[in-house]
Amino acid sequence: MSAVFQKYKVKRLLLTMAVFTTGTPGEDYIDNGDTPVLIQTKNAELTLNIDTIDRELDDATLGYKPQMLVGQHFEISAEVEVAGSGTAGDAPVYGGALRIGAFDETVTSGTSVAYEQMDDETWPDATVYFYHAGRNHKLLGAQTNVSWSLANGGVPTYTLTIKGIYGGVLAESMPTPSFNQITPVKVGSKYTTFSLDGTEYAMVNYSCDQSMEVNYTDIPGYEGISIDDIKPEGSIEILAPAHGDLDPFALVNAEDPAYLSLLCAHGVTGGNIVTFSNPEIQILGVSYGEFEGKRTFVLPYGCIGKNKITVA
Numbered sequence: 001m002s003a004v005f006q007k008y009k010v011k012r013l014l015l016t017m018a019v020f021t022t023g024t025p026g027e028d029y030i031d032n033g034d035t036p037v038l039i040q041t042k043n044a045e046l047t048l049n050i051d052t053i054d055r056e057l058d059d060a061t062l063g064y065k066p067q068m069l070v071g072q073h074f075e076i077s078a079e080v081e082v083a084g085s086g087t088a089g090d091a092p093v094y095g096g097a098l099r100i101g102a103f104d105e106t107v108t109s110g111t112s113v114a115y116e117q118m119d120d121e122t123w124p125d126a127t128v129y130f131y132h133a134g135r136n137h138k139l140l141g142a143q144t145n146v147s148w149s150l151a152n153g154g155v156p157t158y159t160l161t162i163k164g165i166y167g168g169v170l171a172e173s174m175p176t177p178s179f180n181q182i183t184p185v186k187v188g189s190k191y192t193t194f195s196l197d198g199t200e201y202a203m204v205n206y207s208c209d210q211s212m213e214v215n216y217t218d219i220p221g222y223e224g225i226s227i228d229d230i231k232p233e234g235s236i237e238i239l240a241p242a243h244g245d246l247d248p249f250a251l252v253n254a255e256d257p258a259y260l261s262l263l264c265a266h267g268v269t270g271g272n273i274v275t276f277s278n279p280e281i282q283i284l285g286v287s288y289g290e291f292e293g294k295r296t297f298v299l300p301y302g303c304i305g306k307n308k309i310t311v312a
Helices: 095-099 248-253
Strands: 013-019 037-039 042-054 067-081 103-108 112-117 126-132 135-151 157-171 192-196 203-209 212-219 222-230 233-239 259-266 274-283 287-291 294-303 308-311
Touching (some): 042 126, 042 157, 067 126, 067 135, 067 212, 095 103, 095 112, 095 135, 126 157, 192 203
Antiparallel strands (some): 013 037, 103 112, 112 308, 126 135, 203 233, 259 274, 274 308, 287 294
């Protein structure tokens, strides 16, 4: 008897998500009847994380001994393009992914949808179905770390690192995809502005990582995924301005820490404008870089204030 080889294509994969609304947290919301959202990703990868316990049994022989396999849970890494919803005041397709990444959602009808970092642990979880290779991989109680990157000349992206309880793997045909995501715009002078403390600078790269501690826990009485800490940090690279316009060396040598506001607005057309902001960041260092023969400042930073993403 031989197994039947199937020509599954590496790039044929699909991520769907249903965020908790009613019922019991951690259930399979899609199986319970919730309509999932299809999120178009890039560079998506699925990993089954497994821990091992060595029983260290004495059996009078040398060699490898059987291990106990425990702690099985899924992890997905995927990128999603930074873009609006197409209509100002409507949540973007990836809004649910931000919500399970500890961002509160505030809708201002006809104007914008704002996502602001939370502290009170009331963020929801989600069910995620990941279709690939003729199989449906189910993640329950899912939570995610969120990061974003805007690099000059490229397409800006979020990176999601989603962890979920192992909900099983089923032989299942991939649904016919119907995506509702609009085309992003490239990072550049036409679409992107960047400022620190209200002064605009020529940005080469801007990135931020929420640096969440997302843990899978399995103890008597509880199995689940939790976000146990959030320590946002990132990096800024700008063309070095005149010394009188910005002296980062003075900032990092001051006795009293200097906190700067940050704002990066991307897009100019209503329905496709995404703004990243933070009222207080702390520059943690300074080094020189180079971009197309021009001298740059590379500035790592930590977020003292809460990150906010506004889609308008």
